[in-house]
Amino acid sequence: MSTDAAIESKPRPGLAALTEDGWRHARRIALASVAGLATAKLLGWPYGAFFAFYPIVLVGLVPALNVRAVVQFIGSSLAGIATANLLVVLAQLSPVLATTVFFAVAARCFRMMALDRGFLFHALTILSTSLLVHLATYSQIVPRELYTAHFLATLLSVVFAVFVYVWVPERRAPVARDVDRTPALTNHRMLLGAICATASYVAFQVIDLRDSLSAQAASVLVLFPMTLVGGRWAACTRVAGTLLGSAYVLAMQLLLYTHVTRVLLLLPIYAAGVTLFATLHVRENSGSAVGLSAATAVAVLVGQLAPSADLYGISLYRFVSVFVAVCTMLLCIYLTHAVLNRFEATRIPTT
Numbered sequence: 001m002s003t004d005a006a007i008e009s010k011p012r013p014g015l016a017a018l019t020e021d022g023w024r025h026a027r028r029i030a031l032a033s034v035a036g037l038a039t040a041k042l043l044g045w046p047y048g049a050f051f052a053f054y055p056i057v058l059v060g061l062v063p064a065l066n067v068r069a070v071v072q073f074i075g076s077s078l079a080g081i082a083t084a085n086l087l088v089v090l091a092q093l094s095p096v097l098a099t100t101v102f103f104a105v106a107a108r109c110f111r112m113m114a115l116d117r118g119f120l121f122h123a124l125t126i127l128s129t130s131l132l133v134h135l136a137t138y139s140q141i142v143p144r145e146l147y148t149a150h151f152l153a154t155l156l157s158v159v160f161a162v163f164v165y166v167w168v169p170e171r172r173a174p175v176a177r178d179v180d181r182t183p184a185l186t187n188h189r190m191l192l193g194a195i196c197a198t199a200s201y202v203a204f205q206v207i208d209l210r211d212s213l214s215a216q217a218a219s220v221l222v223l224f225p226m227t228l229v230g231g232r233w234a235a236c237t238r239v240a241g242t243l244l245g246s247a248y249v250l251a252m253q254l255l256l257y258t259h260v261t262r263v264l265l266l267l268p269i270y271a272a273g274v275t276l277f278a279t280l281h282v283r284e285n286s287g288s289a290v291g292l293s294a295a296t297a298v299a300v301l302v303g304q305l306a307p308s309a310d311l312y313g314i315s316l317y318r319f320v321s322v323f324v325a326v327c328t329m330l331l332c333i334y335l336t337h338a339v340l341n342r343f344e345a346t347r348i349p350t351t
Helices: 020-045 048-061 069-091 095-114 119-136 143-167 183-206 213-221 228-259 263-284 290-303 309-339
Strands: none
Touching: 020 048, 020 143, 020 263, 020 290, 048 119, 048 143, 048 183, 048 263, 048 290, 069 095, 069 119, 069 143, 069 228, 095 119, 095 183, 119 143, 119 183, 183 213, 213 228, 213 290, 213 309, 228 263, 228 290, 228 309, 290 309
């Protein structure tokens, strides 16, 4: 049993009533994300999306902030940076070798996730590796600045998480979850995740999709349930959440109009949106579902906002790219699941 993290989506019937503890959790998510975004915007740091996104992940998905969770969270950033840097170097020598190494890393991560050993560390390692190697391969990106911003965002996320947990303490006891570790299911989940994550890696390396960071992340996040049924649920919630988050950001731009880049005007409306979707997240009680997907959509869109940015076009492009990426990944999950179920060592029930 583990209480590491609840990153994988798990369908639950309806929405639970918002309790006092749930409301405290939603406030922690919003406060940490607003603090990260405000820091990046006020100091003029690049890659503001990292500073708004990672506090939501840490505070929203980790049931108890302790030393174990902090070590895994920071360690995943270091591992992701090291792996991404290695892959960028290998890709210049041999794309096939780089793809093979990525598959090996993905297989290791998904195997440990299937066994529920360091779930948070391995889930965020494969996610950050996919994001960083996708961005670092473009000539206009300075890898050192990218890696520095990513690691700094990780550290500040921990600082802000500690702050909000002290200010608004968690009073609930972590709920342990049982994990099925049968050999066939473990092998199935490992190979399903590794094959599909590698397919995503190859696609984003071959096709020029430099503005599709959200689609890259979505294509990896829907793999975390590591089953066909869980993947379908994760895909539906990811698309629905992205649509809600994008719609909120469009409304934000309509309200602020030419003042959308003024931080003091932007932050209160951003905070209201993240709080709204964080509240939906705690009421769903389903891991990374609609509420968290919407909150991260707002975080990424606003975090990437530049003075000359067109949020209308960006929001529309983000939703379309996420929709296409998720649907394509669902097809990949279905085909991989069908092939794996042909072998005794990886056969599992479809439902």
